[in-house]
Amino acid sequence: MATVEPTPVVAEQKDTEPKTIAVSARKRAEELMDHTRDGKLVAQIFGDALDKQYTIHGRSMRDWRNQFKLNIPENPDPAQCKMLAAKLATHFHEATFYYSLAEAQLDALASGEFKEYTQTFEIMVAEHKKKYPNKSLPAQKTLETLAHGQMLDLKGAMNNARITKQFWKRILEGLTEVRKNLELITRNNYMQLQLEPRGNIPDYVPNRGVHGKSTE
Numbered sequence: 001m002a003t004v005e006p007t008p009v010v011a012e013q014k015d016t017e018p019k020t021i022a023v024s025a026r027k028r029a030e031e032l033m034d035h036t037r038d039g040k041l042v043a044q045i046f047g048d049a050l051d052k053q054y055t056i057h058g059r060s061m062r063d064w065r066n067q068f069k070l071n072i073p074e075n076p077d078p079a080q081c082k083m084l085a086a087k088l089a090t091h092f093h094e095a096t097f098y099y100s101l102a103e104a105q106l107d108a109l110a111s112g113e114f115k116e117y118t119q120t121f122e123i124m125v126a127e128h129k130k131k132y133p134n135k136s137l138p139a140q141k142t143l144e145t146l147a148h149g150q151m152l153d154l155k156g157a158m159n160n161a162r163i164t165k166q167f168w169k170r171i172l173e174g175l176t177e178v179r180k181n182l183e184l185i186t187r188n189n190y191m192q193l194q195l196e197p198r199g200n201i202p203d204y205v206p207n208r209g210v211h212g213k214s215t216e
Contacts, residue, residue: 054163056098056167057098061167064167064171065171068091068094068095068171068174068175070084070087070088070091070178072084072178072181072182072185076185077189078186078189078193081182081185081186081189084182085182085186088175088178088179088182091175092172092175092179095168095171095175096172098171099165099168099169099171099172102161102164102165102167102168103165105161105164105165106158106162106165109154109157109158109161110158112154113154113155113158
């Protein structure tokens with residue numbers, strides 16, 4: 001009688017590839033999150049130090065921002081609006097002056113940088129030809145890198161000028177937003193003055209006064 005060999009039982013192989021991919025992706029995501037948190041912390045520390053220690057015309061950025069801060073009280077009356085408008089005009093005049101000064105300084109430095117770069121590049125080429133008359137010049141990229149290395153002081157001055165210009169630009173942008181809000185409040189106050197004698201001031205108008213009546 002022929003013997004029947006038992007069929008070998010093959011253990012079921014579980015598909016572990018998706019699980020491995022998920023674990024790897026999760027680990028990578030955690031690493032990226034750690035790097036992001038580290039980068040955020042570095043940015044916060046640097047920003048705080050820049051705000052307190054970087055000086056413009058002898059004063060820190062924080063000092064300048066506090067000087068140009070203009071707080072509008074809730075529901076200011078016409079007299080307060082007039083006072084705020086006068087102060088805002090003074091802030092605009094001063095900030096515009098500093099911005100124009102920074103812009104002019106940056107333009108002058110940029111013009112000087114191009115001129116100095118050209119002169120440095122030409123001098124290096126001439127010196128190389130004089131020292132090595134029978135040798136070809138180094139690659140232009142090499143010469144450009146060497147020329148830029150001679151201008152670090154000027155580049156630092158340009159970076160400072162850019163930071164200063166950007167700072168005053170942000171100050172002016174902030175003052176512009178304050179002006180928009182103040183103009184809106186002034187218009188609302190004017191509307192109130194026009195409607196209050198009639199005792200029919202809409203609810204959406206601030207400072208409705210003692211004579212205001214709801215239109216609802």
